[in-house]
Amino acid sequence: MNPPPSPLDPTPDEIRRWGRAAIDHAAEYLGSIRDCSLYPDTDAASIRSRLSQDLPHDGIGFDRTLETFREVIGPLSRQNAHPRMFGYVQAPGLAIAAIADLLASTLNANLTAWRSAPAAVEVERITLDWLKEIIGFDRSAGGVLVSGGSMANFSALAAARQTKAPADFAERGASSLTRAVCLYASSQAHHSISKAAAILGIGRKFVRQIQVDSNYRIDPVDLRKQIERDRAAGHLPVCVVASAGTVVTGAIDPLAEIAEIAREFDLWMHVDACYGGFARLAPSARSLFDGIAQADSVALDPHKWLYLPVSCGCILYRDPAAARATFGYAADYTRMIAEEADEAFAFWDYGPELSRRFRALALWMTLQSVGLNAFADAIEHNIVCAQHLEQLVQASEDFEMMTPARLSIFCFRYLPPALKARRPGEPVEQEIDRFNEQLLVALQRDGSSYLSNGDLRGRFVLRGCAINYRTTKRDMEILLEDLRRVATHISTVT
Ligand SMILES: Cc1ncc(COP(=O)(O)O)c(C=O)c1O
Numbered sequence: 001m002n003p004p005p006s007p008l009d010p011t012p013d014e015i016r017r018w019g020r021a022a023i024d025h026a027a028e029y030l031g032s033i034r035d036c037s038l039y040p041d042t043d044a045a046s047i048r049s050r051l052s053q054d055l056p057h058d059g060i061g062f063d064r065t066l067e068t069f070r071e072v073i074g075p076l077s078r079q080n081a082h083p084r085m086f087g088y089v090q091a092p093g094l095a096i097a098a099i100a101d102l103l104a105s106t107l108n109a110n111l112t113a114w115r116s117a118p119a120a121v122e123v124e125r126i127t128l129d130w131l132k133e134i135i136g137f138d139r140s141a142g143g144v145l146v147s148g149g150s151m152a153n154f155s156a157l158a159a160a161r162q163t164k165a166p167a168d169f170a171e172r173g174a175s176s177l178t179r180a181v182c183l184y185a186s187s188q189a190h191h192s193i194s195k196a197a198a199i200l201g202i203g204r205k206f207v208r209q210i211q212v213d214s215n216y217r218i219d220p221v222d223l224r225k226q227i228e229r230d231r232a233a234g235h236l237p238v239c240v241v242a243s244a245g246t247v248v249t250g251a252i253d254p255l256a257e258i259a260e261i262a263r264e265f266d267l268w269m270h271v272d273a274c275y276g277g278f279a280r281l282a283p284s285a286r287s288l289f290d291g292i293a294q295a296d297s298v299a300l301d302p303h304k305w306l307y308l309p310v311s312c313g314c315i316l317y318r319d320p321a322a323a324r325a326t327f328g329y330a331a332d333y334t335r336m337i338a339e340e341a342d343e344a345f346a347f348w349d350y351g352p353e354l355s356r357r358f359r360a361l362a363l364w365m366t367l368q369s370v371g372l373n374a375f376a377d378a379i380e381h382n383i384v385c386a387q388h389l390e391q392l393v394q395a396s397e398d399f400e401m402m403t404p405a406r407l408s409i410f411c412f413r414y415l416p417p418a419l420k421a422r423r424p425g426e427p428v429e430q431e432i433d434r435f436n437e438q439l440l441v442a443l444q445r446d447g448s449s450y451l452s453n454g455d456l457r458g459r460f461v462l463r464g465c466a467i468n469y470r471t472t473k474r475d476m477e478i479l480l481e482d483l484r485r486v487a488t489h490i491s492t493v494t
Pocket of ligand 1: 088089147148149150151190192243245246247272273274275301313
């Protein structure tokens with residue numbers, strides 16, 4: 001006898017009806033994104049009060065569940081697709097990628113190895129080849145899509161440690177090391193570098209902070225000095241991390257010079273290009289990335305400046321053998337039997353994960369259907385928007401840039417007239433810091449534009465990153481209008 005129909009297995013007609021309802025919602029939502037409030041006026045308790053917290057032994061059905069998404073989850077979220085979402089490095093997502101994610105989950109391919117997902121693995125390999133070409137790597141390089149930049153940086157540093165430390169870390173662990181292993185990164189490097197060093201047993205203390213110049217780029221003289229000092233102290237320098245687009249200011253380290261130093265001292269060179277890497281597509285920024293192809297590894301985040309929805313990061317290794325020595329490991333139950341080289345390929349040799357979702361589909365489908373030129377245009381326009389903001393600030397009486405706009409990042413602050421009249425002097429600087437802190441919080445709550453913050457040489461800065469293909473020059477003007485409007489409600493007496 002057949003079991004009764006299960007709610008886990010809807011009929012094709014039900015699937016069609018659910019899909020239409022969800023897609024109708026997605027279309028309406030994206031169609032009106034410009035008009036919605038960017039940030040909800042809510043708190044944790046009121047969100048929880050609108051979501052049932054009882055373990056649902058009996059389901060309430062798809063329609064009511066979708067209604068909860070439409071009425072509660074969607075509206076009580078930060079609207080990352082909004083054209084004035086300038087906080088952090090937050091991409092808007094793409095409609096095509098959202099549809100691709102639906103198809104990827106429907107197929108439910110598990111991209112461990114070729115034999116488990118033949119066509120899906122080929123799609124990811126082709127997509128990785130495209131990313132290599134964008135960055136200037138040969139197709140012989142290796143790589144894998146990962147959850148994001150933090151995982152990409154972690155994977156790169158694991159490969160660096162395995163390759164450049166004399167002890168076989170993968171086999172014998174840190175106990176076989178007699179010397180401290182040192183990494184070099186600027187004070188502006190993303191915190192995922194130090195976090196990876198802590199997890200990998202290198203230790204945060206041995207991530208040497210290299211000084212930066214006035215443009216927040218690594219100072220090669222200090223880099224060389226610190227490597228020599230560590231060598232003289234009997235430590236083991238293994239890796240230098242350059243940033244191609246730092247998270248706070250968008251600075252690109254002098255990649256070619258750093259590559260030369262890495263060669264001279266036999267260091268692994270890793271480039272964190274998670275934010276900036278795809279700006280190599282923009283004609284105005286391309287030359288800033290000269291030297292990136294000399295790196296041993298490059299971390300990229302398609303879920304940043306290729307606008308994809310999270311989570312889609314990527315790590316590329318110039319020499320795939322280095323990745324295999326780090327991550328390759330065959331248990332009896334995963335061993336390949338009688339496969340040709342191409343079909344014996346396994347992604348588990350290139351990163352920490354075994355089961356992996358079909359991330360590549362969203363990226364492949366978007367690039368295949370839209371084409372790279374549309375991305376190059378959108379990225380260039382984001383850079384133009386950041387420059388427009390800079391010009392507006394420079395022409396104003398009440399704002400000032402805190403460092404020149406780089407790529408699509410801008411750091412600036414508001415100068416309340418009452419405090420501006422009293423400049424310069426340290427106590428006033430602190431009051432301006434406090435005013436801007438309050439201004440940031442008030443702007444975020446206001447919901448028309450969204451910025452995040454940074455600290456530059458001890459000063460609080462309003463920081464924005466234009467990383468949305470919907471953003472226009474007019475949005476940059478509205479951002480300043482919003483700040484001025486919100487500032488009138490903040491007292492200068494602190
Ligand atoms: C330069 C840089 N590297 C790494 C990361 C970490 O990326 P993810 O959030 O995808 O882990 C970020 C995040 O903003 C970043 O800007």
